[in-house]
Amino acid sequence: MSTHTTPENLEKIIPQAEDFLPLLGTDYVELYVGNAKQAAYYYQTAWGFEPIAYAGLETGLKDRVSYVLQQDRIRLVLTSPLQPDGAINQHINAHGDGVKVVALWVDDATKSYEETVKRGAKSYFEPRTDSDQNGKVVTSGIHTYGETVHIFVERKNYNGVFLPGYTKWTKPYKTESTGxxxxxxxxxxxxxxxxxxxxxxxxxxxxxxxxxxxxxxxxxxxxxxxxxxxxxxxxxxxxxxxxxxxxxxxxxxxxxxxxxxxxxxxxxxxxxxxxxxxxxxxxxxxxxxxxxxxxxxxxxxxxxxxxxxxxxxxxxxxxxxxxxxxxxxxxxxxxxxxxxxxxxxxxxxxxxxxxxxxxxxxxxxxxxxxxxxxxxxxx
CATH class of the missing domain: 3.10.180.10 (2,3-Dihydroxybiphenyl 1,2-Dioxygenase, domain 1)
Structure with a gap:
């Protein structure tokens, strides 16, 4: 499955679920880590993930760096801070390395936000649109347990490597998939x-x-x-x-x-x-x-x-x-x-x-x- 085409088989198999969103799948999981470059090497070498995208100083980010890795339909984002203060540092201080974002792939990120917030979800951020030469992505976010958040990702009008703001990232050595x-x-x-x-x-x-x-x-x-x-x-x-x-x-x-x-x-x-x-x-x-x-x-x-x-x-x-x-x-x-x-x-x-x-x-x-x-x- 490519990263931006809607899967065919979305039939409801859990009849009790209201399923008003609906969700297409997990888009990515983002971990806040102390050293994203070394963590990325670990997931490539030990786990067989492929490098696909990067954002950091070279792409105009001043406060953090993110490496995106993928194996089949599993996408991990590893993010480290570049400044001494701020939310990412606080998260790592409190929790060590850990999952911050469980991103959910949706058809309509604005509707997903409105439907969940009106039912009592606490807003993480309101719907926003980011775009580049590859199209546009709409995202929105809500809080869940602890400091974990869900970000809704609508990418039907985007065909870039990951999200706007990220550049393609490849390595000369190839890691073998672990299946x-x-x-x-x-x-x-x-x-x-x-x-x-x-x-x-x-x-x-x-x-x-x-x-x-x-x-x-x-x-x-x-x-x-x-x-x-x-x-x-x-x-x-x-x-x-x-x-x-x-x-x-x-x-x-x-x-x-x-x-x-x-x-x-x-x-x-x-x-x-x-x-x-x-x-x-x-x-x-x-x-x-x-x-x-x-x-x-x-x-x-x-x-x-x-x-x-x-x-x-x-x-x-x-x-x-x-x-x-x-x-x-x-x-x-x-x-x-x-x-x-x-x-x-x-x-x-x-x-x-x-x-x-x-x-x-x-x-x-x-x-x-x-x-x-x-x-x-x-x-």
């Missing part, structure tokens, strides 16, 4: 008793519906627990699970995240692949660290999930988890945090029909996270 296709879902961590508030926000303000709910009976170990609800727009292209901590004997991963991130924020992006064995093998070979589960997990997993197309041995070697629902099965694995603070990480997911989120793996996964927390002294 990542699109963002399957993005998870937000919010504070104690805030999950329902933010799920209501997505339902009321953005027309999402609740797909599934997990309570502390579903997601708990001997030590820690959390609650989660998954919100989706009508065509299922945008799925936002929202997590909050639940009472446990020790400090859960959500509490650890909120302590180190200093509030609510994006916990992880789940990136889809058509071949998880190849993708994870490639990422591991380039130095990406993944959580591991005990090999005993594989002794009984096929009893639980039934027959799968893949050989079990390579999944076991790589530590890939398996789960099944009524519609099929899925394969998933989680990285360790990719930042110095134990905050953001990635999930790699391959869906073989399943529409769920790996409930059967929660216990094994959370025990793996707890082992990491124990090493960090934060359990």
């Amino acid at each position: 990542l296709k699109y963002i399957d879902h993005m998870v937000g961590n919010v504070g104690w008793n805030e999950m329902n508030k933010w799920c209501e926000f997505y339902a009321k303000v953005m027309g999402f519906a609740q797909l599934v709910s997990f309570d502390d009976k579903d997601i708990s170990t001997e030590y820690t627990a959390l609650m989660s609800k998954v919100m989706s727009n009508g065509n299922g292209r945008i799925k936002f699970p929202i997590n909050e901590p639940a009472e446990g004997r020790k400090k859960s991963q959500i509490e650890e995240y909120i302590d180190f991130y200093n509030g609510a924020g994006v916990q992880h992006m789940a990136l889809a692949t058509d071949n998880i064995i190849e993708t994870v093998s490639s990422l591991k070979a380039r130095g990406v660290d993944f959580l591991t589960v005990p090999s005993s997990y594989y002794d009984t997993v096929l009893d639980r999930v039934g027959e799968i197309d893949e050989e079990l041995e390579p999944l076991k070697e790589l530590g890939i988890l398996i789960d099944r629902d009524d519609e099929g099965y899925l394969l998933q694995i989680f990285t360790k945090p990719v930042l110095d603070r134990p905050t953001m990480f990635f999930e790699i997911i391959q869906r073989k029909g399943a529409q769920s989120f790996g409930k059967g793996n929660f216990k094994a996964l959370f025990e793996a996270i707890e082992r990491e927390q124990e090493e960090r002294g934060t359990l």
